[in-house]
Amino acid sequence: MLTQKQIDEIKEHLEKAQNPVFFFDNDPDGLCSFLLLQRYIERGKGVVIKSAPNLTVDYFRKVNELNADYVFILDKPEVSEEFFEECHKINIPVVWIDHHETTTKVPKFANYYNPLLNDGGSYIPTSFLCYQVTGKKEDMWIAVIGCISDWHVPDFYSDFEKKYPDLGIESKKMPEIYYESQLGKIAQLMNAGLKDRTTNVIRMLKFLMKVKTPYGVLEESKNNRLMHKRFNYIDGKQRKLIEKAKKVVDDGRVLFFEYGGELSISTDLANELKYLYPDKIIVVAYDTGVKVNISLRGKNVREKLLKVIEGFENATGGGHEEAVGAKIKSEDLGLFRERLLALTRED
Numbered sequence: 132m133l134t135q136k137q138i139d140e141i142k143e144h145l146e147k148a149q150n151p152v153f154f155f156d157n158d159p160d161g162l163c164s165f166l167l168l169q170r171y172i173e174r175g176k177g178v179v180i181k182s183a184p185n186l187t188v189d190y191f192r193k194v195n196e197l198n199a200d201y202v203f204i205l206d207k208p209e210v211s212e213e214f215f216e217e218c219h220k221i222n223i224p225v226v227w228i229d230h231h232e233t234t235t236k237v238p239k240f241a242n243y244y245n246p247l248l249n250d251g252g253s254y255i256p257t258s259f260l261c262y263q264v265t266g267k268k269e270d271m272w273i274a275v276i277g278c279i280s281d282w283h284v285p286d287f288y289s290d291f292e293k294k295y296p297d298l299g300i301e302s303k304k305m306p307e308i309y310y311e312s313q314l315g316k317i318a319q320l321m322n323a324g325l326k327d328r329t330t331n332v333i334r335m336l337k338f339l340m341k342v343k344t345p346y347g348v349l350e351e352s353k354n355n356r357l358m359h360k361r362f363n364y365i366d367g368k369q370r371k372l373i374e375k376a377k378k379v380v381d382d383g384r385v386l387f388f389e390y391g392g393e394l395s396i397s398t399d400l401a402n403e404l405k406y407l408y409p410d411k412i413i414v415v416a417y418d419t420g421v422k423v424n425i426s427l428r429g430k431n432v433r434e435k436l437l438k439v440i441e442g443f444e445n446a447t448g449g450g451h452e453e454a455v456g457a458k459i460k461s462e463d464l465g466l467f468r469e470r471l472l473a474l475t476r477e478d
């Protein structure tokens with residue numbers, strides 16, 4: 132949670148910002164964080180950050196292109212030093228709101244808000260924090276979608292259920308909400324929409340900045356047709372890959388699933404497999420032949436991942452304790468698998 136003082140400070144920044152640019156992480160929590168703030172002040176532009184793990188300096192050109200007077204960074208764990216340097220050069224205020232652990236050294240001029248600094252053990256999605264700031268009741272549904280997309284059921288979920296009883300489900304639990312309710316379907320629609328071409332993503336943002344209710348997203352219309360189309364396409368692929376993954380399940384503790392093709396959906400596959408096989412450690416590897424994108428789910432997987440990739444050339448990885456992503460070279464995948472299996476046999 133943010134403190135009242137932090138909330139007031141962020142509000143003040145938002146009020147001062149006449150034409151802010153909101154850089155946000157490429158997932159529904161990032162997207163919903165942007166929507167909450169943009170819809171609150173009814174100003175500013177959104178830019179999806181596709182670079183990982185950090186916001187790279189390339190994105191700085193957007194500040195000039197959009198003629199921005201304020202920079203907001205939402206739900207992004209790391210920001211490059213060069214990006215900060217460029218901001219500092221033109222004296223533009225930076226407000227960074229996030230909930231991940233970071234290795235970035237935050238410069239003095241930047242305003243950094245992270246609930247981990249208030250309470251180290253907390254897990255509070257960025258959209259929760261943004262809703263705390265705006266408190267705009269009409270947009271509560273957006274905050275709920277952001278939170279459940281990050282696997283967190285917020286304390287205002289019951290209020291949501293009262294307002295939209297047909298969209299939630301009784302169990303009030305994740306991941307059931309995500310996979311079995313209409314609310315979850317909206318989160319999946321947003322998630323799919325973000326994986327589209329830039330021009331289509333921009334159209335989606337424009338639509339979501341204006342849409343009044345969750346039903347407006349759920350029901351297909353001329354304004355959201357592309358979003359639905361993209362969802363149907365990705366969901367079709369995902370159903371097929373899940374069926375393939377089910378075939379490699381054995382009695383072991385680790386479910387190791389490799390796939391290729393033109394679409395990388397490791398995060399979504401890993402989440403769904405974790406839902407289907409909650410007791411297993413899930414490893415989903417998307418191999419391009421050059422590099423591999425890996426998603427891991429399970430108890431202490433961050434710790435395990437960091438041990439496994441130690442010494443791998445050009446390997447990156449990180450995230451939450453029980454949900455992490457990594458990038459390694461294709462040639463290291465065999466060793467990755469070996470080391471991970473050895474490590475899980477130990478505990």
Ligand SMILES: [Mn+2]
Pocket residue numbers: 160161206230256257281
């Ligand atoms: Mn998040």
